[in-house]
Amino acid sequence: MPLYAFGSNGSGQLGIGHIEDVSTPTKCLFEDTSPPLPASEITRIAAGGNHTLILFSDGRVYATGMNEDGRCGSLPGVDDAVTRFRQVVVDGVERFRDVSATWEASFLVSGEGRRVFVLGSGGRGSWGLEGGLFVVGIASGMGHTVVVLENGEVYGWGAARKGQLGQARKGDKVVWELVRIEEVGFRATGAACGREFTVVVGDREKGEFVVLGSADDRWGVLVGSSIPAPVGCRSIEASWHGVYVHRQDGELPPREMGRVMDLAVGSEHVLATVDERTVVACGWGEHGNCGPVTDAQGNVKGICSPISLPEEALDVVGIGAGCATSWVITRD
Numbered sequence: 001m002p003l004y005a006f007g008s009n010g011s012g013q014l015g016i017g018h019i020e021d022v023s024t025p026t027k028c029l030f031e032d033t034s035p036p037l038p039a040s041e042i043t044r045i046a047a048g049g050n051h052t053l054i055l056f057s058d059g060r061v062y063a064t065g066m067n068e069d070g071r072c073g074s075l076p077g078v079d080d081a082v083t084r085f086r087q088v089v090v091d092g093v094e095r096f097r098d099v100s101a102t103w104e105a106s107f108l109v110s111g112e113g114r115r116v117f118v119l120g121s122g123g124r125g126s127w128g129l130e131g132g133l134f135v136v137g138i139a140s141g142m143g144h145t146v147v148v149l150e151n152g153e154v155y156g157w158g159a160a161r162k163g164q165l166g167q168a169r170k171g172d173k174v175v176w177e178l179v180r181i182e183e184v185g186f187r188a189t190g191a192a193c194g195r196e197f198t199v200v201v202g203d204r205e206k207g208e209f210v211v212l213g214s215a216d217d218r219w220g221v222l223v224g225s226s227i228p229a230p231v232g233c234r235s236i237e238a239s240w241h242g243v244y245v246h247r248q249d250g251e252l253p254p255r256e257m258g259r260v261m262d263l264a265v266g267s268e269h270v271l272a273t274v275d276e277r278t279v280v281a282c283g284w285g286e287h288g289n290c291g292p293v294t295d296a297q298g299n300v301k302g303i304c305s306p307i308s309l310p311e312e313a314l315d316v317v318g319i320g321a322g323c324a325t326s327w328v329i330t331r332d
Helices: 167-172
Strands: 003-007 022-027 042-047 051-056 061-066 081-087 096-101 105-110 116-120 135-140 144-149 154-159 174-180 190-193 197-201 209-213 233-238 243-247 262-265 269-275 278-284 299-307 316-321 325-330
Touching: 042 316, 042 325, 051 096, 051 105, 105 135, 144 190, 144 197, 167 174, 190 233, 197 233, 233 262, 243 262, 269 299, 269 316, 269 325, 278 316
Parallel strands: 042 096, 096 135, 135 190, 262 316
Antiparallel strands: 003 022, 003 325, 042 051, 051 061, 061 081, 096 105, 105 116, 135 144, 144 154, 154 174, 190 197, 197 209, 233 243, 262 269, 269 278, 278 299, 316 325
């Protein structure tokens, strides 16, 4: 399953074999001599500030990018930067259920869902979970992480000053242990994290969600959350400063956007699949993550710019977006 990447690459986080930014989709490289089987599918791409994790449907995880603190799973000091995707094995474990990443750390949920392995820097409280908890979902912002449990409860740790772990924890600034977030009000099924806020999702058919954090609401996240979510929304995702609701009918407000097959939200940009051969991007694109054409400020603003795919690329089956990084997954 060919994977292409473009955007910021100063630490090798695109996994294309070098550390130069690129503005056109470039094929990713894997170090492993036995890469995932063609039948395997990429189920999640999680991006930190300068590193990337890829989760395949068979549970294998591959990482690339900055590794000076071991966030890519390799020994720091030996490989401070990884420029090709390398399989992550932690304490002999090589199959995982889910992954997420803060700016400087990686989180991997074990296959049985009862442990979370932490790699990288924990200076923002990004430490592990105690055993005995069954995790069905994990999400991370720049400095905080939340997990959704099988029973619908939500727990988190890390940066808390803006209320991203609930109002009760704002005074702690940083939470160094796993704490339950009490302000949800429904059975949680998933979560998404912005830079300083958390979106907890309940029953998508009912449009259940709540936004925690973004205390000063500088970007209007809390004001927007007062608008009821569309009933039957397909997904809710978050950038650093925004929340994106992908409706079941494929539309993404505003209506001019038309029908969207797939949506990927990065730190300050968005990718969308319009059809099996068309990917568009908009937002902050200074590093080439929205393609080669931007305005004088490095933005793709007011329009959605089409991304030119390599001639050898077949149908698009998935997309991903991170911190000024973009990915396109194509059929074998």
